[in-house]
Amino acid sequence: MLRRQVIASALGAVFIFPLVFLVLGALRTPGAPPPTGLQVLVPQLTGDGFQRAFALVDLGRQLVNSALVALLAVPLTVLVASWAGFAATRLSARGRRLVVGGSLVALLVPLSALWVPRFVLFSKLDLVDTYVPLVAPALMATSPLYVLLFFWSFNRLPRDLIDAARLEGLGPLAIWRRVAAPLVRPTTFAVGALAFVFHWSNFVDPLLYLNDPSLYTAPLGLRQLRDLGPTDFPTLLAASLVVTLPAAVAFGAIQHRFLSDVRAAGWLGR
Amino acid sequence: MSRAAALAAVALACAGLVAACGSGSDAGGAAGGAAVRFQVFGDAAELAAYRELVGAYERTSADDVRLIEVPDRDAHLQKIATGFAAGSPPQAFLVNYRNFAGYAARGALDPVGPRLQASAVLERGAFYRRPLEAFEFGGELQCIPQNVSSLVVYFNRDLFRKAGLKDPRPGWSFGEFVEAARALTGPPAQGDAVRTYGVGMEPSIVRLAPFVWSAGGDIVDDAGDPGRFTIGTRRGREGLFAFLDLQGGERLAPFEQEVEAKGLDARFLDGELGMLLSSRREVPTFRTIEDFDWDVASFPTLREPASVLHSDAYCLAKGEGADAAWRFVEFAAGPRGQRILARSGRIVPSLKRVARSKDFLDPALPPRSSQVFLDAIPTIRRLPVASTWPELEDAVDLALKRAYYTELTVDETLARIDRETAPLLERARDARP
Numbered sequence: 202m203l204r205r206q207v208i209a210s211a212l213g214a215v216f217i218f219p220l221v222f223l224v225l226g227a228l229r230t231p232g233a234p235p236p237t238g239l240q241v242l243v244p245q246l247t248g249d250g251f252q253r254a255f256a257l258v259d260l261g262r263q264l265v266n267s268a269l270v271a272l273l274a275v276p277l278t279v280l281v282a283s284w285a286g287f288a289a290t291r292l293s294a295r296g297r298r299l300v301v302g303g304s305l306v307a308l309l310v311p312l313s314a315l316w317v318p319r320f321v322l323f324s325k326l327d328l329v330d331t332y333v334p335l336v337a338p339a340l341m342a343t344s345p346l347y348v349l350l351f352f353w354s355f356n357r358l359p360r361d362l363i364d365a366a367r368l369e370g371l372g373p374l375a376i377w378r379r380v381a382a383p384l385v386r387p388t389t390f391a392v393g394a395l396a397f398v399f400h401w402s403n404f405v406d407p408l409l410y411l412n413d414p415s416l417y418t419a420p421l422g423l424r425q426l427r428d429l430g431p432t433d434f435p436t437l438l439a440a441s442l443v444v445t446l447p448a449a450v451a452f453g454a455i456q457h458r459f460l461s462d463v464r465a466a467g468w469l470g471r
Numbered sequence: 472m473s474r475a476a477a478l479a480a481v482a483l484a485c486a487g488l489v490a491a492c493g494s495g496s497d498a499g500g501a502a503g504g505a506a507v508r509f510q511v512f513g514d515a516a517e518l519a520a521y522r523e524l525v526g527a528y529e530r531t532s533a534d535d536v537r538l539i540e541v542p543d544r545d546a547h548l549q550k551i552a553t554g555f556a557a558g559s560p561p562q563a564f565l566v567n568y569r570n571f572a573g574y575a576a577r578g579a580l581d582p583v584g585p586r587l588q589a590s591a592v593l594e595r596g597a598f599y600r601r602p603l604e605a606f607e608f609g610g611e612l613q614c615i616p617q618n619v620s621s622l623v624v625y626f627n628r629d630l631f632r633k634a635g636l637k638d639p640r641p642g643w644s645f646g647e648f649v650e651a652a653r654a655l656t657g658p659p660a661q662g663d664a665v666r667t668y669g670v671g672m673e674p675s676i677v678r679l680a681p682f683v684w685s686a687g688g689d690i691v692d693d694a695g696d697p698g699r700f701t702i703g704t705r706r707g708r709e710g711l712f713a714f715l716d717l718q719g720g721e722r723l724a725p726f727e728q729e730v731e732a733k734g735l736d737a738r739f740l741d742g743e744l745g746m747l748l749s750s751r752r753e754v755p756t757f758r759t760i761e762d763f764d765w766d767v768a769s770f771p772t773l774r775e776p777a778s779v780l781h782s783d784a785y786c787l788a789k790g791e792g793a794d795a796a797w798r799f800v801e802f803a804a805g806p807r808g809q810r811i812l813a814r815s816g817r818i819v820p821s822l823k824r825v826a827r828s829k830d831f832l833d834p835a836l837p838p839r840s841s842q843v844f845l846d847a848i849p850t851i852r853r854l855p856v857a858s859t860w861p862e863l864e865d866a867v868d869l870a871l872k873r874a875y876y877t878e879l880t881v882d883e884t885l886a887r888i889d890r891e892t893a894p895l896l897e898r899a900r901d902a903r904p
Contacts, residue, residue, distance in 0.1 A: 424542035
């Protein structure tokens with residue numbers, strides 16, 4: 202037990218180090234010479250970096266825009282991926298193999314290969330400079346990986362359980378909602394977290410589809426701050442901290458439920 | 472309908488709502504004018520100057536200019552390329568002469584040559600000749616130059632004084648430059664952990680070129696229609712040795728890991744770099760320096776004076792909206808537009824009249840020797856214009872970086888450059904009209 206805690210703490214320390222650097226860096230004074238080495242104790246803590254970041258780019262509005270996109274895209278992703286994963290488990294053995302194989306092949310397609318055809322499509326539909334191209338991938342579950350995660354989770358459920366529900370007269374949607382979905386909640390949270398990170402940090406789609414600065418999302422603002430002079434790195438780190446916080450808070454909020462469900466399901470060996 | 476299905480329907484409806492809330496396509500400008508999408512990239516100060524430019528134009532015109540602000544160069548080129556591939560590029564955009572030929576070769580640009588000839592606002596003779604030549608492709612002027620910068624030496628005057636050096640004289644020699652770099656390189660100052668270096672520059676073809684030209688060599692056999700790299704000639708090698716020796720030979724420049732740990736700009740800003748070789752782009756950032764005095768000097772001469780052209784231009788995408796885009800470009804590339812951008816410190820104006828005006832040469836704003844940029848113009852040469860140049864540059868830069876940091880010998884570097892650039896040069900030749 203103690204050994205496990207020591208190992209967990211050591212691993213945690215490794216992963217928390219960049220966050221500590223982020224926070225300390227964000228609290229340095231913009232315009233001052235960058236430290237010449239690793240400097241844990243910041244000589245003078247200041248919030249000027251935050252002030253400057255919000256002054257240089259419209260970070261407040263960009264955060265709201267990012268939140269709006271995530272609010273639409275994440276639930277839609279989880280829903281579609283869950284439906285698709287569950288439906289795939291109801292197929293014949295050959296059908297399942299085809300779906301899994303097809304999803305794996307789709308995963309191998311580089312995203313950059315889709316930029317132009319997708320841009321043409323949304324351009325013809327006159328949807329450039331709207332959030333539709335950013336949210337639309339959620340209608341296809343955002344990534345085949347999420348469908349596969351749900352497929353593997355649903356596939357672990359005893360077939361008798363689903364058959365019994367069907368014999369009780371439940372339709373496919375009712376079986377999914379009342380029987381299957383509650384049993385794969387850890388997967389739902391995991392896919393939700395992954396989808397949130399994807400949509401929250403998506404840089405390329407907003408870059409390609411948004412022209413109006415008032416529609417820009419936070420990753421575009423961050424990239425703009427990256428080009429500031431080297432003495433302005435506290436500004437970039439302050440903005441990065443602001444953009445990272447919602448993701449960290451969201452993960453922190455669901456982590457407890459995710460882990461407790463995982464433990465309840467016996468996945469952690471308890 | 473189940474609750475989940477209802478949720479999905481709500482989400483889809485919201486997506487539709489967001490679509491409706493978006494700004495949508497730009498069908499027309501204000502009060503009957505046309506709408507123009509103009510794409511640029513830059514830091515906050517540069518973008519503010521472009522906003523001022525667009526605002527000034529809109530006050531004089533019925534056209535509506537939508538400024539598309541892209542965070543950096545790579546994202547800018549990526550967005551333009553995707554726009555062209557999908558058939559809906561911005562009607563006007565800013566691009567470097569090393570990157571425009573690919574679009575010109577595909578016939579995607581609306582050449583500005585005939586428009587310039589017919590213009591009542593702009594006159595060809597009012598522009599510096601070098602950047603105009605750089606934006607010619609297939610015998611036609613494709614884009615209208617915005618600036619005419621070149622490689623110069625930024626130097627820390629305080630460090631020069633401390634080392635007992637005088638400011639570089641106009642036309643200083645490469646020997647004097649190396650002597651200064653030696654005098655400036657030294658152990659860390661008391662209480663400082665960082666060694667001071669005499670000189671810093673990126674190992675890249677755009678930095679190497681003036682060394683080779685100044686030594687009497689050439690980068691390629693024909694700048695208008697390059698068939699092969701010619702750095703391997705006796706004079707070319709002389710320039711290459713001078714370039715590599717600054718780092719590998721005498722260690723007058725920081726090593727790779729040192730640059731990774733702290734970039735050249737940051738070293739100069741912190742007073743730890745005596746001289747930095749760069750273009751005009753550093754000026755807005757360096758104007759924030761308060762702790763020491765700095766200025767610019769001409770690129771040193773090995774055998775003959777030379778420098779390399781750094782120039783961006785306004786290009787028009789072929790198709791609907793090109794006429795309206797040209798009206799905006801006439802303003803932006805004209806005296807009023809160039810004055811606005813010159814005051815930001817970022818550009819060396821391509822219009823002679825503006826370049827010689829106080830808007831660019833204002834002695835109250837550093838660098839006090841901005842005239843150096845104008846004096847260099849007669850000696851400026853350009854890198855080749857080829858449709859595959861961005862890929863060529865990537866390949867050559869990688870080889871030069873390995874050589875600069877002493878991982879490749881000169882012969883290995885030249886062989887690698889020849890091997891990797893031959894197919895790209897052939898492709899560029901095939902794409903020529």
